[in-house]
Amino acid sequence: MTKGIMRLSDFYHGESLIRDGRFSLLGYVDSSKKDTLAYCDIFSYVVRAMQNENVSCVITTGELADHVDATKGLIVSSNPRNEFLKFHNKLVEEDLIRLEIDYGIGEKCIFHPTAIISKRSKIGNNVIINENVVIKDNVMIGDNTFIDTGAVIGCQGLLYIIENDKHIFVRHAGGVKIGSNVTILSNAVIAQSINNSCLTEIGDYSIIGIATSIGHEARIGVKCVISGNCVIARRAFVDDGAWIGSSAVIREHVIIGKDAQVKTGSIVVKDVGNNQAVSGNFAMDHNRHLRQYIRSSK
Numbered sequence: 001m002t003k004g005i006m007r008l009s010d011f012y013h014g015e016s017l018i019r020d021g022r023f024s025l026l027g028y029v030d031s032s033k034k035d036t037l038a039y040c041d042i043f044s045y046v047v048r049a050m051q052n053e054n055v056s057c058v059i060t061t062g063e064l065a066d067h068v069d070a071t072k073g074l075i076v077s078s079n080p081r082n083e084f085l086k087f088h089n090k091l092v093e094e095d096l097i098r099l100e101i102d103y104g105i106g107e108k109c110i111f112h113p114t115a116i117i118s119k120r121s122k123i124g125n126n127v128i129i130n131e132n133v134v135i136k137d138n139v140m141i142g143d144n145t146f147i148d149t150g151a152v153i154g155c156q157g158l159l160y161i162i163e164n165d166k167h168i169f170v171r172h173a174g175g176v177k178i179g180s181n182v183t184i185l186s187n188a189v190i191a192q193s194i195n196n197s198c199l200t201e202i203g204d205y206s207i208i209g210i211a212t213s214i215g216h217e218a219r220i221g222v223k224c225v226i227s228g229n230c231v232i233a234r235r236a237f238v239d240d241g242a243w244i245g246s247s248a249v250i251r252e253h254v255i256i257g258k259d260a261q262v263k264t265g266s267i268v269v270k271d272v273g274n275n276q277a278v279s280g281n282f283a284m285d286h287n288r289h290l291r292q293y294i295r296s297s298k
Contacts (some may be wrong), residue, residue: 005035006096008057008073011087018065021057021073025097026088027197029055038064039084040064057082082161085170088175093281094175095197099113099138099196107142116156126178129205138192142180142204150187153178157216170194172216179222184298190214191234203240215252227264239274261286 009020023037029048031038040046040060046067046234051056057073059080068074077083091097096128106125110116117135124143129135136154147153159170164195178184181204188208193199193216200214203221208214209228218232222241228234230244233252238244242256245264250256255271262268263279272278277286 008037008075011090016075016077018074018076019070019072022071022155025058025083025197026195027055028093031197033197034061037084038185040068041080043067047261051068059087082163083158084162085161086168087117089171089174092171096132097196099173101138101175121154136192138175139178140175141178142182143226144180145178145182145184148186152189153184154192155189159194159216159234174199174216176200176202178202179206181205183207183226185210185212187211192218193217209246209279221258 001248005022005024007020007022008017022035024035027033027035027036027038029038029040029045029052031054034054035056036054037057038049038055040049040058043064045215046060046064049058050069058068059075059077060068061080062076065074065076071235093157093236101122101272103120103122105123108125108285109123109127109185111129112131114131115129115133118137120137121135122141123141126144128146129142130147131149139154156172161170172192174196176190176192177199179202182241185208190200195281198217200216201219202208205222206220206224207229209298211228212226212230214232215234217235220226220238223240224238224242226244227246229247232250233250236250236254238256239258241259242261247264248266251269254268256262257272257274259275260272261277266279267281268278269282279286
């Protein structure tokens, strides 16, 4: 997964280094990977990091530092998120964090000669990739998946910090995992994750529509339909069997429940329950939205 175990003291010295610790990758407070360095800029993040044995080190504020267990490495910063992402960029530039996968191409695949496919990708059996598709580094594609013209898988997404009135782009160094029997239609864009502790994922038998954008670390479950021109923002989760109508926008971190429906053109800014249908801007229960529309049309 990385170049190996590192220590905070390899990079930090002086007053910011409160307690040394070891880590092998960067991630979030809910990381499922051992030896994760995470940032905590609010108290609830500290609580979650302390409850997660996979988080071995944290970057947090001086005010929150007393709540960090003595078993975890500790860096103090006035802006933990910025410090974490600047440190991420440094490790990427020095090639100290890298997602390692078993690269290769399976049997009976059909690739159009104009497709660009990274040698650092993993592609299963019976995969069809059409004209002008771009498959970037660290993309894993399951068996029997179809990718149509112009789709881009594993590109950089939008994430930046503001430092001294300058916008600093945060480089993505994670990956994308596409399941088996997935359909990705023309000009869809799927961003790679920021780091290797959490991937951008598309589940088995799901369909991604024309010109839809999937943000970094977004997760799409199995048998989902994401229609054309949709935006699924970073770290959003669309659970199994959900249907997202054309031109819908799902805000970052929002959860769309199992078998839920997001109607065409909806802007979703809060979680949607299992089997719930929502519509509108901002989206609400679909039947309620229809009643309001009927009343306003009289």
